[in-house]
Amino acid sequence: MPAGLLGIEELERQEIEAILARAKDFQPIQTQAQKKLDTLRGKMLVNLFFEASTRTRTSFEIAAKRLGADTVSITAAGSSVSKGESLVDTLNTLAAMRPDCIVMRHAASGAPHFLARHLAIPIINAGDGTHEHPTQALLDARTILDHRPGLEGLRVAIIGDIAHSRVARSNVHLLSKFGAQIVLCGPASLLPAELGCLAPGVHLTFDIREAIADADVIMMLRVQLERQHEAAFPAGEYFQFYGLRLEHLALAKPDAIVMHPGPINRGRELSSDVADFQRSVILNQVENGIAVRMAVLERVIG
Amino acid sequence: MAALLIQNGRVIDPASGRDGVADVLLEDGRVAAVGAGLSRLGAEVFDASGLVVAPGFIDMHVHLREPGIEHAETIESGSRAAAAGGYTSICAMPNTIPVNDSATVTNYIVERARRSAVVNVFPIGAITKNSAGEELAAIGSMIAAGVVAISDDGKPVMNARVMRRAMEFARSFDLPVIYHCEDLHLSAGGDMHEGLESTRLGLRGIPASSEDVMVARDILLAQATGARFHVAHLSTRNAVAMVAYARRQGLPVSCEATPHHFALTDRDMAPYDSNYKMKPPLREGADTTAVIEGIVSGVIDAIATDHAPHPGSEKMQEFERCPFGIIGLETALGLALERLVHSGRIGLGRLVELFTTGPARILRLERGTLGVGAPGDVTIFGTDFEWTYDVNQSFSKSRNTPFHGAKFRGGPVATVVGGAVVWRREG
Secondary structure (H helix, E strand, O other): OOOOEOOOOOOOHHHHHHHHHHHHHHOHHHHOOOOOOOOOOOOEEEEEEOOOOOHHHHHHHHHHHHOOOEEEEEEOOOOHHHHOOOHHHHHHHHHHOOOOEEEEEEOOOOHHHHHHHHOOOOEEEEEEOOOEOHHHHHHHHHHHHHHOOOOOOOEEEEEOOOOOOHHHHHHHHHHHHOOOEEEEEOOHHHOOHHHHHOOOOEEEEOOHHHHHOOOOEEEEOOOOHHHOOOOOOOOOOHHHHHOEOHHHHHHOOOOOEEEOOOOOOEOOOEOHHHHOOOOEOHHHHHHHHHHHHHHHHHHHHO | OOEEEEEEEEEEEOOOOEEEEEEEEEEOOEEEEEEOOOOOOOOEEEEOOOOEEEEOEEEEEEOOOOOOOOOOOOHHHHHHHHHHOOEEEEEEOOOOOOOOOOHHHHHHHHHHHHHHOOOEEEEOEOOEHHHOOOOEOOHHHHHHHOOOOEOOOOOOOOOHHHHHHHHHHHHHOOOOEEEOOOOHHHHOOOOEEOOHHHHHHOOOEEOHHHHHHHHHHHHHHHHHHOOOEEEOOOOOHHHHHHHHHHHHOOOOEEEEEOHHHHHOOHHHOOOOOHHHOOOOOOOOHHHHHHHHHHHHHOOOOEEOOOEOOOOHHHHOOOHHHOOOOOOOOOOHHHHHHHHHHOOOOOOHHHHHHHHOHHHHHHHOOOOOOOOOOOEOOEEEEEEEEEEEOOHHHOOOOOOOOOOOOOEEEEEEEEEEEOOEEEEEOOO
């Protein structure tokens, strides 16, 4: 792995396998009474979140603490950013305090890549704009592997606002490297044709029923209203055509699992009964988030 | 008066059809003679053996940033960069602060150029007041003050009715309307060409259609008004095809292409490197190919740089916050030689046309030729010496280029303006 973790696209399959295997080692720790290791004792991690986040920031923070590292979390509101300081100046200032790693989330695609070119400190991308969210794809893969022996040949439907989804991009790259069949589904305005060329094994459809047919995994995405600059579909029609309802699940494989990166909007991208459905693994994803991020932190700064 | 005798170069003068070894004698700031074995007592002699001697290059699309944005570029620094790129004449786009939308600003630019520029500077006036796209600027008085064209470069006139009125008015003066073709609603928020690369990088796209629909609109308006219409920096295959169509209809439509639009595609962009961010954006392979085809076939009249300086601090930001534009005066000839001539697509004669008679004809400049009596503007360049572009040595005040470190075969060797050498390659 290079100095940090900027995206899944540039990772080799072996590197991903190593992280997923290590994350499995960390899974039991999550439920035992003594959860703290000292692998990263004396290391300092800065969580720099320029965009609101509850689960990812908390997950990184808990992962770091379980490895014995110290953490500082900064959100853009109330920081020097809101006083007009440029991103480079903010990061330079933080880098001068010699943390061992910066975990950053930013609304601009490529912001961590830009900083990685100008700073010597490892940067972990916790989501950049509509580009990538590498640790989400890793925890999704970990979760799938908890229910299936391998990723190869699995049929994975990713449904929703694909165009604006960093989760979708990272998952497409990861799943494709392992030979999964990926079906991307959404309205045409949220599903540009170029997505079909993003990686091998990707198929596009505008029909949710076709996407779900025979699926092993159904991954629902949040409708990113904050990233849409005008209505990409008629108001109120999203759930009708692209919301996941219980009756859809009959089309999938009998043991298909339902995933969602959260936060879920009940009644928008999936019905409430699907969210509570027994084969919904949304909370397993959250739990695996910590194990996977421990594995990533250990690789980057361990 | 001083005289300059340029000896033994390969003189390429498309206006007269001359292409062969000859001497060029400049006297009193003008071309005095072109021929074999010239001599003139007391003349400074420039040995151009092994080099090409061409009429002075004209860049019809440059942002000089003065007045108002002098930390990015000044008329002086921009003119020095132009000279180092082999240019003897440059046209200054009006998007300064204030916008060049009145004779007052035009006069200021003309006067500043007279005092500080080392090459000829021809101002281009705004189409609308403050380039706001609403009310026509003082076009007539700007012409009297010296503008050679009008353009709201970078700020498209979205209202077709206003554009129609501008074309009608420009037609009365036989003035070309240079237009940055972009539908702002289609391109809104975009940072790079819309395609696989923008999808991959998660950056918002500027679709080719945002350029195409405006080229179409304005060709139709040019047809309706009879105005001379010039498409600035065209970059899409449809735009090239539509200009070719307009030509076949006999319409007075012309166009230019920038070196970056024939040299680079969106796939060449280093990830999130704002030195690759400009408008129109780097397009995809089929578009670049069409631009080159347009240059070869003659649909494209001129190469223009769209030299757009921005200080480093503005380019050192998140990609989506960085301004559009790159500098290009010093690399244009090197890129044209590399991508068009050495690759066998065009000959040197056609190359010289693109830098001289092409823009001169559009702007009705009495330049771009080595005819006796013409202004003594000469570009001397080599076609095979190797050099590497080091932007830190640039005469521009800005450093925003994707071509830092690029290696070239051939480039400018000396630039002569009004009979005097204003720049000469060192070493």
